[in-house]
Amino acid sequence: MDLDELKHQALRIHTLYDRHNQRERGRTWTRTDFMLGFMGDVGDLAKLVMAEEGTRAMPGGRAALEHELADCLWSVIVLAHLYGADLEHAFTRTMAELEEKLTKGHPRESPA
Numbered sequence: 752m753d754l755d756e757l758k759h760q761a762l763r764i765h766t767l768y769d770r771h772n773q774r775e776r777g778r779t780w781t782r783t784d785f786m787l788g789f790m791g792d793v794g795d796l797a798k799l800v801m802a803e804e805g806t807r808a809m810p811g812g813r814a815a816l817e818h819e820l821a822d823c824l825w826s827v828i829v830l831a832h833l834y835g836a837d838l839e840h841a842f843t844r845t846m847a848e849l850e851e852k853l854t855k856g857h858p859r860e861s862p863a
Contacts, residue, residue, distance in 0.1 A: 754839050761828040782833045789826035795819050 752760075769779040780788070796819040802809035803816055811818075831838040 757824070758828055758832070758838075761825050762832060764825065765829050765832070782830070785826060785830055785833060789823065789830065792819060792822045792826055796823055 772779050796816075798807060798809055799811070799816040799819050801807035803813070809815065828838065830836075831841075
């Protein structure tokens with residue numbers, strides 16, 4: 752699945768959540784609500800990583816870790832949409848900047 756397909760699926764779920772929240776709570780999530788939800792997911796992810804590393808007990812194992820990673824990716828895609836950010840362009844630009852910074856003055860490593 753490419754990024755456009757991920758975005759399409761993520762935004763479809765976003766729309767379904769909007770409908771659900773409107774029906775159940777009388778309002779949809781704001782951008783701040785999405786950010787706070789993302790922070791909660793990152794906290795859950797941190798606990799699951801600790802469990803994966805053996806420093807904490809958490810139910811769910813690998814499946815829970817993968818679920819939380821997917822939740823975090825969904826949140827990033829939705830937040831990018833809500834703020835009008837071109838995630839693909841921003842990612843490509845940021846990776847190029849990081850690569851330049853990390854390889855400056857060092858010969859490029861050849862792929863294995």
